[in-house]
Amino acid sequence: MQSNTDTTATDHETVRAREIAGEQRHLDNVYHRLEEKLAEAEYILEDAAKRVHVGTPGALAERDAQVYRAGAHLQRLNNEFEDFLFGRVDLQQADAPEEHGIPSNTPLDPADPVVAETLHIGRLGVLDAEFGPLVIDWRAPAAAPFYRSTPLEPGRVLRRRVIRSKGRKVIGVEDDLLRPDLTPTLDGVELPVVGDGALMASLGRARSHTMRDIVSSIQKEQDEVIRAAAAGATLVTGGPGTGKTAVALHRAAFLLYQDRRRYAGGILVVSPTPLLVSYTEGVLPSLGEEGQVAIRAVGSLVDGIEAGTYDTPRAARIKGSARMVQLLRRAARATLELRAPQELKVVARGEVLRLDAGRLRTVRGNVVGSGGTPLNLLRPRARRLLLDALWQEAVRDLPRPADHYARERRQEEKESFDEYVSDEAPFLAFLDAWWPAVTPRRVLGTLKQSRHTNRIARGTVTPEESKVLAASWRHLSEHGEGELSAHDVALVDELQLLLGEPARPKFREVDAADLLTGLDEVTTFADRNARQRERVQAERTEYAHVIVDESQDLTPMQWRMIGRRARMATWTIVGDPAQSSWPFPQEAQAALDEVLSGKPRRRYTLTVNYRNPAEIAEVAAKVLALAAPGTPSPSAVRHVGVEPRFAAVTDPSPELFGAAARAELELLLGEVDGTVALVVPMDRRAEAARWTEGLGERVVTLGSLEAKGLEYDATVVADPTGIAGESEAGLRVLYVALTRATQRLTVLSGPDDLPDAAGTPALLRG
Numbered sequence: 001m002q003s004n005t006d007t008t009a010t011d012h013e014t015v016r017a018r019e020i021a022g023e024q025r026h027l028d029n030v031y032h033r034l035e036e037k038l039a040e041a042e043y044i045l046e047d048a049a050k051r052v053h054v055g056t057p058g059a060l061a062e063r064d065a066q067v068y069r070a071g072a073h074l075q076r077l078n079n080e081f082e083d084f085l086f087g088r089v090d091l092q093q094a095d096a097p098e099e100h101g102i103p104s105n106t107p108l109d110p111a112d113p114v115v116a117e118t119l120h121i122g123r124l125g126v127l128d129a130e131f132g133p134l135v136i137d138w139r140a141p142a143a144a145p146f147y148r149s150t151p152l153e154p155g156r157v158l159r160r161r162v163i164r165s166k167g168r169k170v171i172g173v174e175d176d177l178l179r180p181d182l183t184p185t186l187d188g189v190e191l192p193v194v195g196d197g198a199l200m201a202s203l204g205r206a207r208s209h210t211m212r213d214i215v216s217s218i219q220k221e222q223d224e225v226i227r228a229a230a231a232g233a234t235l236v237t238g239g240p241g242t243g244k245t246a247v248a249l250h251r252a253a254f255l256l257y258q259d260r261r262r263y264a265g266g267i268l269v270v271s272p273t274p275l276l277v278s279y280t281e282g283v284l285p286s287l288g289e290e291g292q293v294a295i296r297a298v299g300s301l302v303d304g305i306e307a308g309t310y311d312t313p314r315a316a317r318i319k320g321s322a323r324m325v326q327l328l329r330r331a332a333r334a335t336l337e338l339r340a341p342q343e344l345k346v347v348a349r350g351e352v353l354r355l356d357a358g359r360l361r362t363v364r365g366n367v368v369g370s371g372g373t374p375l376n377l378l379r380p381r382a383r384r385l386l387l388d389a390l391w392q393e394a395v396r397d398l399p400r401p402a403d404h405y406a407r408e409r410r411q412e413e414k415e416s417f418d419e420y421v422s423d424e425a426p427f428l429a430f431l432d433a434w435w436p437a438v439t440p441r442r443v444l445g446t447l448k449q450s451r452h453t454n455r456i457a458r459g460t461v462t463p464e465e466s467k468v469l470a471a472s473w474r475h476l477s478e479h480g481e482g483e484l485s486a487h488d489v490a491l492v493d494e495l496q497l498l499l500g501e502p503a504r505p506k507f508r509e510v511d512a513a514d515l516l517t518g519l520d521e522v523t524t525f526a527d528r529n530a531r532q533r534e535r536v537q538a539e540r541t542e543y544a545h546v547i548v549d550e551s552q553d554l555t556p557m558q559w560r561m562i563g564r565r566a567r568m569a570t571w572t573i574v575g576d577p578a579q580s581s582w583p584f585p586q587e588a589q590a591a592l593d594e595v596l597s598g599k600p601r602r603r604y605t606l607t608v609n610y611r612n613p614a615e616i617a618e619v620a621a622k623v624l625a626l627a628a629p630g631t632p633s634p635s636a637v638r639h640v641g642v643e644p645r646f647a648a649v650t651d652p653s654p655e656l657f658g659a660a661a662r663a664e665l666e667l668l669l670g671e672v673d674g675t676v677a678l679v680v681p682m683d684r685r686a687e688a689a690r691w692t693e694g695l696g697e698r699v700v701t702l703g704s705l706e707a708k709g710l711e712y713d714a715t716v717v718a719d720p721t722g723i724a725g726e727s728e729a730g731l732r733v734l735y736v737a738l739t740r741a742t743q744r745l746t747v748l749s750g751p752d753d754l755p756d757a758a759g760t761p762a763l764l765r766g
């Protein structure tokens, strides 16, 4: 005979199985409909292809538009969605009819327990043959109650359900009853409630090397950010693990859904490291969005350059500072003048004409003027002013023309003089040497000479700082070839602006000063064509919306670089000042203010830590109190029942320390199913890579700055004192390292920071 508890358990299983079977029927209907839509899209494509012979421009344009729409539709339907259908809400009767497709969220009678409407939520909207909603796109206004309703503010929602499926098979449902005070009914039968809630189930899962979307469990405060209006700038702060990265990516998908035409202009997501880029890259495709969103590391924003080295904290601090603008301006000019010939000598009109060093200096000053035109674009102007100066030499001893006819004749002579001289080999060779095309890398190449750097840096950085800068570029060739850091990339971008693209000699050279004054001479088709091409190229570096992740780390120079790609854009900026590795927040804020200049801002704070269990969050909070006193810790939503482990190596030998780190990693590999990370000070990365050799793919070794934004099932933070002492921002970097784990944390200290009797190293005793 069965006991009472057994009976209850069996009943639960029966109810669960029945509910799963019900959702399976709905999912089968959805796939059936999707197949019909797929066939329709294929037909449209074929039909459009047949219309290739219809000749009128209007018909061809319509065909193109049709092909585009059908192709996009096909691509989205063909996407292999995991959990295509993931949510359901059962709603009370609304107090008002739908308006503009948005259902009222207020019940006619809050005490009415009857389910009047059921909505299913999924990654894409699917309509049945009668245009009734089979699935509502998660981004549609009608789906908002799924994310916004809470037991405190349930709106019309009686029950919220998360549906889990694999391929086409429903494998589980998790319910939240939002009106426990009522006994909701559907078709006269009590509404069953299955499972313990979806959020906890999803947070407890093992982590892999890629981030998952959170579409089935977005929380209310996160949903408000995702659906915030696009205009101006949306600024989001929140502690580690509060979902800032996840929210930022879901917001990109939301914006595309809401205004695909506008955001077809491109959404740029700026990430701090290539590691975080590859970690987050899969999220948007899993939401059905690809193509319009470019996720790029801050060191990869300039085409053709991939930052590959790290600066020392000292060098990074100088390179990131806005003082570099002035220094680079001078460096660009100095590079132009480097090895410039001191005399111009040409033979024309039967005599030798010369411009000496003093005269050349004056001409150069006039070329540059005060307009701030990029140096490379000034070459046509340099050519013209040199010709003018030579002409003055040529007519030095002639009387001034007396009347209009004489002036006209002189002008004609000047024109043939210009034509003759500008084709002369000595003049051309001089121009090449005196106004060479300068590349950003070439400028950096000159700065590796500390004496040169010191000379031009006067008043912008100290002699000692210029030595640090020069040392950081010592590995570059004279032309600046060699690996660059993420901070260098921002400098290259700034230089690109100061220098401009070198003029293209193929076309008539356009005087940039004329362009600036608005005087446009008669242009050839080639000119217009070339300019048009330049404009299109320039537009490719501009985006309609820019999302900045880990914004707290951006330097003023990096803000300037990103700002140049977002002149017309709206913004979403997420970050956590307490995790900042940039030591001068006020300077960075000033650069951001300049970039956002006058755009309206809306601010949000995320308060719940979904990553770290409370046991780990508590240790991190101690470091937070030191790193950013007064900053509140986000509250952790779960406990794992295991305290972080503190281990120590008393012997100073690096080998013993390495062996201990390896042993700790092996221990953790046995305790968790997913990934395990070892985080070490930046300058111990090479030795740490040796400690972990052969431990397999689940183990990752990271320098402290590389850990930004990433997460693992378990982490070993080795040499916390070393990490804290790396720079002025070291404690904040340590705070980042301590908040990467979803289940287990081990802190391994060396002899500099031995634990007390309770096992806690001095640094973490708080």
Ligand SMILES: Nc1ncnc2c1ncn2[C@@H]1O[C@H](COP(=O)(O)OP(=O)(O)OP(=O)(O)O)[C@@H](O)[C@H]1O
Pocket (backbone or CB within 6 Å): 199, 202, 203, 212, 213, 214, 217, 218, 219, 222, 238, 239, 240, 241, 242, 243, 244, 245, 246, 247, 576, 579, 610, 611, 708, 709, 710, 711, 739
């Ligand atoms: N609503 C949610 N449902 C399920 N998981 C969530 C939810 N919100 C966040 N998470 C998970 O919590 C973890 C932390 O999220 P995320 O990396 O976006 O946080 P973050 O605020 O960017 O953290 P950090 O500042 O440390 O980089 C991720 O695994 C994410 O999937």
